Amino acid sequence: MAASLLWLFSVGALLFSSDAQDDYGKLRETYRKGVDLAVEKLDAHAGVQHHFLFFRSVAKSDSEPGFDVTYVYHHFYLKATVCQKGTVDSTSCPFRNDRPLIDCAVCYKTFRGDIEPRPKPYVHCVHKPALTQEMKTTRVAHCNALGYSSGSPTLLLSTGTE
Structure with missing residues (x-):
């Protein structure tokens, strides 16, 4: 009986983990x-x-002003797994349910699909219970400013006085 319960738990955990990887x-x-950039920054601490995996998206948006440039904003959750930090193959790493989610927001500029070093990509991750309204406001303000640093959107907003 105990062996069958353990087997069911193992299969369920594996399926739940693979669902996250599917997402x-x-x-x-x-x-x-x-997401990879956020996990890399998190692993540097x-x-x-523990090893963290993408759990789900909260919000995402992008704008393409042209010339193969895209500004990306992504708000998502990471969740701890039973695997140790640095695990390469995470296919057998079920989620832990005894740790809070990591709430992440990233924004960056891409050129031809690659993240550009300028302006510097913004990555902000914090345990979900510690996230404050002030942090949320700062995230949005920083990401909005990132899009305007190139100057291209400001041209669209200017109005003539003639």
Whole structure:
């Protein structure tokens, strides 16, 4: 009886983990690059012990002013897995349900599908319970400013006085 329950739990955890990877796989490439950037930044923190995977998108948008340039905004959740940080093959890493979600917002400029170093991509991730309204406002303001740093949108907003 206990063995069958353990087997059912294992199969369920594997299916739940593969669903998350399916959701990640359904994202357009430009959004996946942002998720990968956030996971890379998260893994760089010494205090992070677990491997994190994309859980789900909250909001996403992009604008294409032309010339193969795209400005991308993606708000999403990452969730801890049972695997240790640095795990390469995460197909067998079921989610942990005893850790809070990581709330991430990223915005960046791409040129021909690659993230540009200028303006510097913005990545902000925090445990979901610690996210404040002020942090949300700062995220939006920073990402809105990122799109205007190139100057192209301001041309569309200018009005003549003649």
